[in-house]
Amino acid sequence: AQKITQTQPGMFVQEKEAVTLDCTYDTSDPSYGLFWYKQPSSGEMIFLIYQGSYDQQNATEGRYSLNFQKARKSANLVISASQLGDSAMYFCAMREDLANQAGTALIFGKGTTLSVSS
Amino acid sequence: DAGVTQSPTHLIKTRGQQVTLRCSPISGHKSVSWYQQVLGQGPQFIFQYYEKEERGRGNFPDRFSARQFPNYSSELNVNALLLGDSALYLCASSGWGHIGELFFGEGSRLTVL
Numbered sequence: 001a002q003k004i005t006q007t008q009p010g011m012f013v014q015e016k017e018a019v020t021l022d023c024t025y026d027t028s029d030p031s032y033g034l035f036w037y038k039q040p041s042s043g044e045m046i047f048l049i050y051q052g053s054y055d056q057q058n059a060t061e062g063r064y065s066l067n068f069q070k071a072r073k074s075a076n077l078v079i080s081a082s083q084l085g086d087s088a089m090y091f092c093a094m095r096e097d098l099a100n101q102a103g104t105a106l107i108f109g110k111g112t113t114l115s116v117s118s
Numbered sequence: 119d120a121g122v123t124q125s126p127t128h129l130i131k132t133r134g135q136q137v138t139l140r141c142s143p144i145s146g147h148k149s150v151s152w153y154q155q156v157l158g159q160g161p162q163f164i165f166q167y168y169e170k171e172e173r174g175r176g177n178f179p180d181r182f183s184a185r186q187f188p189n190y191s192s193e194l195n196v197n198a199l200l201l202g203d204s205a206l207y208l209c210a211s212s213g214w215g216h217i218g219e220l221f222f223g224e225g226s227r228l229t230v231l
Contacts, residue, residue, distance in 0.1 A: 004160075037222075043206055045161070045222035091160050098166075103174030105151065106220065108160030 003027075004092050006109035013082045014117055020067070021077040021112045023092030029053075033095040034075040035106065036066065040088040048090075051075055082116045089113050120145070122223035124209050130229045131199050139194040139226045143211030149173075150192040151220065152184060153208040161208055167192055196228075204230045 003026040013019040025034065036048040051059045051066045059066045067076040079086060090113075093106040123142045131137050143150050149168040153161035163176040167186035186192045190211075196203055206227050210220040 035220075043208075043225040043227070045208060045210070045220075047219050047221070050219065093160070098174040101174040103166040103168065103172075105163035105166060105174055105176065106153075106161070107163070110158075110160050 004094055004107055004109035006092055006112050008112045009110075010113045010115065012115050012117065015084060016081050018078060018080045019082055019114065021079070021090050021092075021114065023075045023077065023109060025073050025075060025092075025094050027073075027094065029097070034066070034068070035093040035095070036064070036075075036077045037091045037093060037108075038086075038088045039091060039111070045091070049077065079114075082114075084116050084118060087114060087116045122209055122211050122221050124207075124223040124226050126226055127224065128227045128229075130231060132231050133199055133201060135199050135230075136195065136197045137199060137228060139196075139207050139209075139228075141192045141194070141209030141211075141223060143190050143192070143209075144221055147211035147213050147221070148190055149212045150186055150190065151210045151212075152192070152194045153210065154178075155206040155208060155225070156202075157205070164194070199230045201230050204228060 005024045032053045034051045038046045049059050049061045049064045051068045058068050063080045065078045089111045091108050091111045093108045096107050125140045151166040152164040155161040165184040166174040170186045181197045184194045206225040208225045210222045
């Protein structure tokens with residue numbers, strides 16, 4: 001079974017600082033995809049960044065980058081130059097091919113609450 | 119362009135009742151998935167539909183059912199509600215049968231008393 005672990009329940013950072021949110025995963029599939037989502041208090045899950053298991057380079061999207069260490073099975077999210085609007089829950093997720101079914105699903109970690117202060 | 123829309127946004131039910139949640143995907147998206155998010159946890163997969171066919175089902179009891187309509191909108195039904203069904207129910211759409219990027223709605227927050 002696949003599993004996502006986020007060990008930081010909460011993180012605190014000041015504006016303009018960088019922050020790293022940890023994520024480790026467990027899978028025996030050679031092909032997989034890793035996602036990070038942001039969930040503000042409104043509830044909507046906002047896609048931030050994606051890393052495929054065969055991607056040679058770490059993914060980047062604006063202020064977001066993914067520190068992908070395949071051998072260690074970690075996919076940490078780095079947010080540079082934090083802003084007040086970054087305060088939210090952050091979820092790491094992995095795509096799973098459903099056993100004996102045709103579809104796929106995302107398996108989520110428990111999330112990390114990020115608080116950015118001025 | 120409209121994103122994923124869900125209704126109702128909030129609702130309160132009592133144990134034993136039934137509830138129907140609705141979701142409209144992004145225009146052109148043919149795949150809809152449903153997730154349950156209990157307070158303090160990450161979302162858990164319930165169903166995936168693609169082209170009106172069920173493609174996947176998570177580890178949820180038969181009280182949970184869903185369907186997808188010809189216009190690709192979807193409904194999630196939960197019968198015989200339990201207190202533990204209280205959660206945020208998220209709908210997500212994508213353009214492919216297999217997940218590329220999932221686009222989520224803001225969810226329907228269900229409280230069971």
